[in-house]
Amino acid sequence: MPLDPSFAGRTWPPTEPYLVGREKIREFARAIGADDAEYHDPAAARALGYADVVAPPTFPIVVTMAATGQIIDDPELGIDYARVVHGDQKFEYAGRPVVAGDSLVCVNTVEEIIQRSGHDFITTRTDVSTESGEPVVTAWSKLVQRGQEQ
């Protein structure tokens, strides 16, 4: 069944704050094989002018993907996650990277839902800011729900 296009334009209430931990950043950096000092060593990060270890540029997906559970897990929308593959991804930073100690709040919006060649395409936008309201990064994800095998 195609995804309900009336979900487009819908915005959800802000998520509970996600506290970015130093060890989580290190764990993520290790998982992508990134051993650059600013991801692991607080002193190295401070020497570059950051408050604490820096998260790699794709790290916000950890926070935004959990947040978009609001959309993905909505039974009314009815996404079958096993049939979902990632189409596009974009991050735009407001002026600084995510660093350990950030407490991040996400606001999710469905920007678009379309159907093409039997597949459903859903584009979500997640605006990520600190609990005190400083914009940090915006993430756009286009997900493709593959059509059922004929």
Place this chain on the structure above:
Amino acid sequence: MNGELPPQTYRVTRTDLIRYAGASGDFNVIHWSDRLASKVGLPGVIAHGMFTMALAGRAVTTWAGDGGTVVQFSVRFSRPVPVPDTDEGTEVEVSGVVKEVTDDGLTRIAITATCHGEKVLTLATATFRKR
């Protein structure tokens, strides 16, 4: 600053996908079960698109010299990266070309990422601020 990122080759194995699943929280079955991946029409387990994007990010940030300077990063996942259940797994190669350096200190890079010679990312660009 040179106009090209030297090509980087990254090996990707099932172990890497398991580790990435745990670190990122993306436990989609298509990244660890051949049985369930095949069921939805995939050739078998495929890498997380975000894992491939992270490898492209590594190539950029290592070259930029500071992982915190990225202001924009976007990709299209043009084809999946199948990761066979072997010791060797597969390889992703990432290279890039500087497309633009603006007066206000931004460098925009067009990224190429391939697996077995085929592009796995298209429309892949990263912009970072010069320190």
